[in-house]
Amino acid sequence: METLGYLIDGFGVALAPHNLMFALIGAFLGTLIGALPGLGPANGVAILIPLAFTLGLPPETALIMLTSVYAGAMYGGRISSILLNIPGDEPAMMTCLDGYPMAQKGKAAEALAISAIASFMGSLIATIGLILLAPLLAKFALTFGPAEYFALFVLAFATLGGITGKNPVKTILAAAIGLMIATVGIDNTGTQRYTFGVLELYEGVDFIIAIVGLFAISELLFFIESRAGGGKGPMKVNKLKLSWKEIGSIFPTTLRGGVLGFISGVLPGAGASLGSFIGYTLEKKILGSKGRFGEGDPRGVAAPEAGNNGASSGALVPMLTLGVPGSGTTAVLLALLISMNITPGPMMFTQNADIVWGVIAALLVGNFLLLLLNIPLVGMFVKLLSVPPKYLLPIVTMVAFVGIYSISNSAFDLYFMVAFGAAGYILRKLEIPLVPIILGLLLGPEMEKNLGHALTTSNGDWSVLWSSGLSITLWALAIIGLVLPVVVGPILRRRMKAAQEKVG
Amino acid sequence: MKCNDRIFGLLMLVLAVAYGWGAAQFPEPFGGSEAIGPETFPTLLAVVLALSSLYLIVKPDPGSKWPPMRTGLELLIAVVVLIAYVLLLQPLGFIISTTLAVGTLCWRMGAAPIRAYVTGLIAGIVVYFLFTIGLDLSLPLGVLSVLEGS
Numbered sequence: 001m002e003t004l005g006y007l008i009d010g011f012g013v014a015l016a017p018h019n020l021m022f023a024l025i026g027a028f029l030g031t032l033i034g035a036l037p038g039l040g041p042a043n044g045v046a047i048l049i050p051l052a053f054t055l056g057l058p059p060e061t062a063l064i065m066l067t068s069v070y071a072g073a074m075y076g077g078r079i080s081s082i083l084l085n086i087p088g089d090e091p092a093m094m095t096c097l098d099g100y101p102m103a104q105k106g107k108a109a110e111a112l113a114i115s116a117i118a119s120f121m122g123s124l125i126a127t128i129g130l131i132l133l134a135p136l137l138a139k140f141a142l143t144f145g146p147a148e149y150f151a152l153f154v155l156a157f158a159t160l161g162g163i164t165g166k167n168p169v170k171t172i173l174a175a176a177i178g179l180m181i182a183t184v185g186i187d188n189t190g191t192q193r194y195t196f197g198v199l200e201l202y203e204g205v206d207f208i209i210a211i212v213g214l215f216a217i218s219e220l221l222f223f224i225e226s227r228a229g230g231g232k233g234p235m236k237v238n239k240l241k242l243s244w245k246e247i248g249s250i251f252p253t254t255l256r257g258g259v260l261g262f263i264s265g266v267l268p269g270a271g272a273s274l275g276s277f278i279g280y281t282l283e284k285k286i287l288g289s290k291g292r293f294g295e296g297d298p299r300g301v302a303a304p305e306a307g308n309n310g311a312s313s314g315a316l317v318p319m320l321t322l323g324v325p326g327s328g329t330t331a332v333l334l335a336l337l338i339s340m341n342i343t344p345g346p347m348m349f350t351q352n353a354d355i356v357w358g359v360i361a362a363l364l365v366g367n368f369l370l371l372l373l374n375i376p377l378v379g380m381f382v383k384l385l386s387v388p389p390k391y392l393l394p395i396v397t398m399v400a401f402v403g404i405y406s407i408s409n410s411a412f413d414l415y416f417m418v419a420f421g422a423a424g425y426i427l428r429k430l431e432i433p434l435v436p437i438i439l440g441l442l443l444g445p446e447m448e449k450n451l452g453h454a455l456t457t458s459n460g461d462w463s464v465l466w467s468s469g470l471s472i473t474l475w476a477l478a479i480i481g482l483v484l485p486v487v488v489g490p491i492l493r494r495r496m497k498a499a500q501e502k503v504g
Numbered sequence: 505m506k507c508n509d510r511i512f513g514l515l516m517l518v519l520a521v522a523y524g525w526g527a528a529q530f531p532e533p534f535g536g537s538e539a540i541g542p543e544t545f546p547t548l549l550a551v552v553l554a555l556s557s558l559y560l561i562v563k564p565d566p567g568s569k570w571p572p573m574r575t576g577l578e579l580l581i582a583v584v585v586l587i588a589y590v591l592l593l594q595p596l597g598f599i600i601s602t603t604l605a606v607g608t609l610c611w612r613m614g615a616a617p618i619r620a621y622v623t624g625l626i627a628g629i630v631v632y633f634l635f636t637i638g639l640d641l642s643l644p645l646g647v648l649s650v651l652e653g654s
């Protein structure tokens with residue numbers, strides 16, 4: 001019942017008028033970001049971080065706004081999957097399967113409304129799961145020593161590629177690069193490391209600059225390369241005709257999808273792609289011949305949407321309780337926490353209880369707002385889809401520049417950001433994942449600190465890192481996390497692709 | 505196209521060696537050496553990076569194609585525009601440099617020149633007033649500051 005008390009306090013924070021206002025702004029901006037071509041959720045949240053700083057928002061308000069952006073971007077991303085058969089990100093692939101056929105039958109508005117309702121249900125279920133599970137996990141995490149934390153960080157990197165990831169060696173390589181960038185600067189013994197006497201490097205590399213550069217600027221370069229500046233023609237949706245009976249018929253589907261999604265969100269390495277995939281395939285199995293999957297069955301839209309939103313809320317569990325994010329976007333949210341001087345992890349539940357519970361309550365409130373916002377305003381968001389990227393992306397890049405400039409007022413940071421952007425483009429060309437680099441930048445200092453503590457207590461004996469049952473388990477999981485995708489990954493990816501091709 | 509990964513692996517191997525060598529050069533911290541020093545973690549990272557880049561050299565993935573010369577040039581222009589933007593931000597001021605940078609980028613991405621620079625100008629003016637009046641943050645006015653006095 002302790003939890004309930006905290007939750008009520010949390011609602012007190014989330015429903016405070018100015019927080020509610022920022023949640024609404026966040027939800028609106030998020031849907032906008034999700035709907036606009038060429039801006040993924042991680043990208044959008046990254047660009048908005050400097051703006052949250054310049055607004056001088058208190059930590060809980062900034063976090064509430066950006067969680068709403070996160071949730072909103074997930075909503076907005078569905079619009080292009082359904083109307084254009086272009087998934088905005090990997091988890092959205094499964095939504096195309098039945099969403100696009102529905103749109104072709106002139107039921108685009110219904111498909112969008114169903115995906116909004118299913119997303120809402122998925123998030124709702126997963127947020128309830130988060131409320132129940134997070135405090136337990138946080139309590140458990142208090143028993144972790146430095147050796148366990150070090151193993152946990154390794155586990156986070158090992159599973160980051162996810163079950164559908166391609167080459168685990170590239171994940172490790174990317175993580176090493178990120179961690180190496182994190183070592184630049186003056187360390188806690190006062191030693192200058194890799195600063196080359198450059199004053200601006202003494203305090204290390206600011207990860208917000210790295211994130212915005214790697215995501216936003218490399219995206220601009222990718223668009224230039226693919227010459228996709230023209231954009232799509234204007235889009236129209238039909239008038240919404242959805243009866244309560246139809247909503248009722250997808251209800252069991254959303255329940256199943258939400259629960260499955262939550263589980264795969266919490267598990268390291270599974271993530272939203274798997275959530276939506278399992279949600280869809282299971283639904284197909286359960287309904288069997290009763291459903292017309294692949295031809296525009298509303299339940300085929302609802303299942304992956306509930307699964308994927310369940311997973312994205314579920315992914316907040318490891319991020320909040322252990323300080324270990326499981327996806328790109330949660331990594332960006334972690335960046336925000338660290339830069340607000342809040343150390344994520346189990347201590348946060350006791351030291352910053354108001355922030356944690358405020359954010360959890362904000363997730364619930366945000367989802368309500370999104371549902372209210374999305375059904376009537378969907379026509380407007382659909383119009384955004386036709387904004388040509390050739391005007392949009394240069395302006396977004398400029399806003400990112402202004403955001404960074406306004407926190408530091410330093411041209412050096414901007415040059416650095418451009419350099420990160422060019423590097424990001426090359427790395428993406430080489431299929432080196434960017435998220436492990438960012439995670440390395442974020443977790444580097446904590447990882448080194450924990451390694452230091454562990455080795456100091458053992459007088460330099462490295463075996464301390466795998467001396468407890470818990471740490472051995474974590475190491476074993478990390479190894480499984482690296483090996484499993486090599487075995488299972490190709491099969492899963494082939495199946496997802498096969499399902500996609502059958503429709504297209 | 506397997507050479508992509510090979511070349512990258514080679515570069516990363518060089519980086520790993522240089523980074524590891526750098527770690528060995530750190531001066532001993534005040535108070536003598538302990539179980540773990542400033543060089544411990546970097547050395548570990550250098551080893552990890554060296555091993556994974558060796559793997560890439562030995563077993564490269566089939567890489568993706570690099571853009572043709574013309575597109576490569578466009579990309580280079582974009583990066584140069586961004587650098588020039590930073591360079592001109594102080595002397596020319598925010599509005600003029602934004603007009604130039606956003607305009608050039610829009611134009612190079614396929615917009616008609618006049619529409620591109622008008623977009624840049626409008627975006628620059630809107631963001632300038634949003635930040636200076638709405639958010640109370642100063643952006644450089646540059647050469648336009650002569651207007652301020654009048």
